[in-house]
Amino acid sequence: MHTESPQGTCVLPLETIPCPACGEQEEYKQVAKRRDGLAIVRCRCGLAFVNPRPTAEAIPEMYANYYCGGQGAATGYVAYAPTIQSLQTSYPWGWELIAKRATLRGARTLDIGCAYGKMVYWMHRAGARATGIDLLPDGVRWGHGHGLDLRVGTLDDLAGDEQFDVVTLMDVIEHIPDLSGFMAKLGKIMKPGGLVMVQTPNFGAYRGPRSIHLHTSLEHLLYFEAASLDGLLRRHGFEPVTPTSAYCVIPTELPEREISPPVSGLRAVMKRLPVFARLVQVKRRFFPLGNRYSEDATKTAGSTIVGIYRPTLPIAGGEV
Numbered sequence: 418m419h420t421e422s423p424q425g426t427c428v429l430p431l432e433t434i435p436c437p438a439c440g441e442q443e444e445y446k447q448v449a450k451r452r453d454g455l456a457i458v459r460c461r462c463g464l465a466f467v468n469p470r471p472t473a474e475a476i477p478e479m480y481a482n483y484y485c486g487g488q489g490a491a492t493g494y495v496a497y498a499p500t501i502q503s504l505q506t507s508y509p510w511g512w513e514l515i516a517k518r519a520t521l522r523g524a525r526t527l528d529i530g531c532a533y534g535k536m537v538y539w540m541h542r543a544g545a546r547a548t549g550i551d552l553l554p555d556g557v558r559w560g561h562g563h564g565l566d567l568r569v570g571t572l573d574d575l576a577g578d579e580q581f582d583v584v585t586l587m588d589v590i591e592h593i594p595d596l597s598g599f600m601a602k603l604g605k606i607m608k609p610g611g612l613v614m615v616q617t618p619n620f621g622a623y624r625g626p627r628s629i630h631l632h633t634s635l636e637h638l639l640y641f642e643a644a645s646l647d648g649l650l651r652r653h654g655f656e657p658v659t660p661t662s663a664y665c666v667i668p669t670e671l672p673e674r675e676i677s678p679p680v681s682g683l684r685a686v687m688k689r690l691p692v693f694a695r696l697v698q699v700k701r702r703f704f705p706l707g708n709r710y711s712e713d714a715t716k717t718a719g720s721t722i723v724g725i726y727r728p729t730l731p732i733a734g735g736e737v
């Protein structure tokens with residue numbers, strides 16, 4: 418049973434931190450207060466972040482109970498609970514964007530925060546040598562059991578010389594406690610000319626106290642907008658290859674019965690037959706569903722930001 422703290426009371430030990438993106442220590446402007454009572458502040462560099470925030474030692478506890486707000490399973494990690502059908506019959510988030518821009522056949526790819534390996538499966542299916550890493554072992558174990566190269570760990574656990582043509586970070590960067598350290602490691606694992614795709618919730622869509630940012634996913638530490646995401650990546654030697662933008666996600670990754678119009682009579686009876694469900698599965702193997710992105714006309718109000726970047730710095734160690 419999930420334990421819920423009283424609303425507005427974070428019971429974890431907290432620490433005040435400098436800006437995780439630029440290191441500036443200043444009197445930050447508080448821009449919002451979350452449901453758990455923690456403040457979101459904004460630095461002059463544009464990044465918004467939780468400050469003070471749970472200490473490094475308290476962060477595992479924050480994940481263990483999915484935090485003071487007491488959200489429980491509905492929006493937590495178990496929302497990604499896998500089935501082989503969900504793996505094979507719908508695209509992972511962001512697939513349409515990265516598949517359009519990257520040559521995946523023969524590429525070496527890494528999905529950071531891979532959960533049970535959906536991105537890794539589709540990269541593999543597109544001909545890539547695909548790897549995924551995640552801190553939480555349950556999904557990794559499941560995907561590994563289905564033949565995917567998934568590993569428990571962080572970038573530190575990759576072999577020293579492993580480098581990748583395509584790296585994906587889908588709803589991951591907003592969780593990272595040591596942002597500068599992480600970005601430095603990201604730079605080291607990219608092959609020259611490689612691509613990194615970053616998706617994160619869009620704080621540019623923040624619209625006051627009722628905003629979703631303050632009420633769900635309270636394990637998030639960082640709140641990006643397109644400009645602050647670009648700023649972070651630029652500071653670490655990456656350039657956007659396409660304008661980073663906010664998107665509305667149109668979820669089509671739903672069971673067939675939820676996206677098909679209701680039918681009656683003989684067709685309704687047939688739809689209930691197990692063989693029909695099996696036929697749908699076979700059809701989806703060849704014609705998968707996905708979450709489509711619709712670019713927000715204002716480029717700010719969409720719920721998610723996706724940026725695709727290429728490293729620009731010369732490779733470390735390339736000069737004597």
Ligand SMILES: [Zn+2]
Nearest residue numbers: 436439460462
């Ligand atoms: Zn800053």
